[in-house]
Amino acid sequence: MSKIIASAAIKGAYKIVERAEKKWQEAMDRWGANEPVGFPNTAYYLPVIYGILGIKVEKLGDMEQVLKRCKSLLPPPGRENCPLPYLAPALDAGMATFFAEEIIEAIRYLEQPDFYTNRKMLMKILSG
């Protein structure tokens, strides 16, 4: 069971990191590396990334090193028979997901600054 979960988590992490990279590339094309990024009312840059990696993401261009770190954290997919230990790689993949999600979220603030304040949008999300 654990092997199945770890393997699914690792596959999921690949997808989310890939999504973050795509989002970032699009944002770079649109706004350029010097575009400031951050969350409103948050003093700690992108706080998960800053708290765990110590990287201050202030501009779009700063995300590149975080994405590189995410990729370095992604383990190779597990083998079916005689797999190498998977718990720690799965946990690392989880951390990569954490950072990638935060990047996606920060880019969302660029794309839709009123995402969480726009009542219509909120209702749309809540109603599925």
Place this chain on the structure above:
Amino acid sequence: MAEAETKSIDSASIKMIEKAAADGVNTAFDRAETMKPCPIGMVGSCCKHCGMGPCRVPLPKGKEETPEDKLKRRGICGATAETIAARNFIRMVAGGAAAHSDHGRGVAELFLAVARGEAPGYEIKDEQKLLQLALDFGVTIGDRSNQEIAIDIGEIALAEFGKQKGEVLFLRRAPLKRQELWRQQGVAPRGIDREIVEIMHRTHIGVDQDYRNLLRQGVRASIADGWGGSMIATELQDILFGTPVPVLGKINLGVLKRDEVNLIIHGHEPLLSEMIVVAAQEPQMIELAKSKGANGINLAGMCCTANEILMRHGVPLAGNFLQQELALVTGAVDAMVVDIQCIMQSLPDIAQCYHTKIITTSPKAKISGAMHIEFDEHNAMESARAIVKTAIDNFPKRGSNIDIPEEQTDLVAGFSHETINYLLGGLFRASYRPLNDNIINGRIRGLAGVVGCNNARVKHDDIHVTMIKELIKNDILVVQTGCSAMAAAKAGLMTPEAASKYAGEGLASVCETVGIPPVLHVGSCVDNSRILIAATAMVKDGGLGDDISDLPVAGAAPEWMSEKAISIGQYFVGSGVFTVFGVNWPTLGSKEVTDFLFKEFEDMYGGMWAFEPDPIKAAHLMIDHIDKKRKALGIDKARERVLYDMEMRRELAGA
């Protein structure tokens, strides 16, 4: 057929024992049949330390010894049976500690040469470990280059061998309580060589004739091995060649290939073999092999050199100590290159029956009849290329009498201390906490280090595998090194799938969660120092006492034969670990000496020796000891979980 089956549990080995018989080749299995061990020497009752002897002082046969009999049991010089048994025992410690430590010295010399830029081809691969060692040795890091730091580390490491006073530096890595105990008992080693030399002095005729005092020096020299020479070897090898990480490997004679040049690397040091791994991958070497009709170059390891290159490169293992002759019997080994330790002198004789070239490489270990290509650290690549070329050139000379057994088994290896730490929490929460928690909650009952050799006096691999299966069935996580690890690997115990097949429910659940086998391959025999570090990490993580002797752990070398095994066992005992040996016990000629090692040592060191040749009984001695430690820690019973309400909390705060 039936006879060969009594000699090994490994079917590949059985086939080759039979082929050897058919080919008229004499192996260790035959020699063990025709030559029985000397019953007096076996129990430590023969002293040949001077020209008046050898003096034999055996126990009377078939009756209790009377005080009068005992008085007669003396050498010409007056040495009692106790003195003689203790002398013999600690000389074994000295032999083992010298072997490991001289290996460590060789690594330190190479390390220093690399740091000084005098050994082309080598580099510092593990920077993090270099800096960790700098902290341990008190070397300034600042903004100095790795090379400058490494020079200081190399000089300090090398000086450890010849140090005359103070303490071996790595003692500081042990739990504080253990360090204090060593000082109180007077067994904190001053320098590595000094303690070994002092054993040779004290066991000379007419010097130390108090068995307790002799055995104390044995402990001191063994600690100089485990926490000195061996630890230096492991740490510096990791910095130079990389700290092992989990790696998939294969083991057994089936890894030899019919259509490729087979080069076996045998012995204990990874210094040259690291370069052979590189040389064998060079395009010009592969081309040369093809020009001789081979499809490639197949490297395989044997004994602890094998463990070293498996852990770092995934190079397959051909087998353990008792398979070295059998590998040649396949007729498919084009060259066997050897470095130091556990290399049988019979190899060149057996090689003559086939086509194999036996190549010695160490100036310390030459064998009559073998060719010698000396390993020169300043020109290592050239030595490595010459060796690989010799194997390639020999490929066309293979005869037709070739039979490679098909047996090969998957294994996962590479469980260094650093790796275990990582595996339990990932990069961001690496720690031993989950291991300790699972020991405390009882899923894992305890930890056992099962290590050591093969011994032709017992059925090859059988004692190891039977003991290990019994341990894991009882939820004991097993960590392994050396030839013992290879025995378990061949039996399929080093795959994650082995957990659900062989381990108890609790251990299996932990293994499944982490994705590890129930039996962990920790490395070569100098890498037993990794087990000391892992045990210390368990103590430091908390909840399992404040010394190694408090931990629910035990050690064993069920098929031991070398002096190194005795030194390893002794440093485990001296570090607080209950340790069981099988096959025979070299102090049985003296009840006092044996009792001292088996009983009184526990009061002195918290760890003690035991002897039990039956692997199931030995496993249960270990389990009983582990249960005793669990009880002392108060973790022998599941604790009732109580949900505290506010009132109860106030009561707690008031108390």
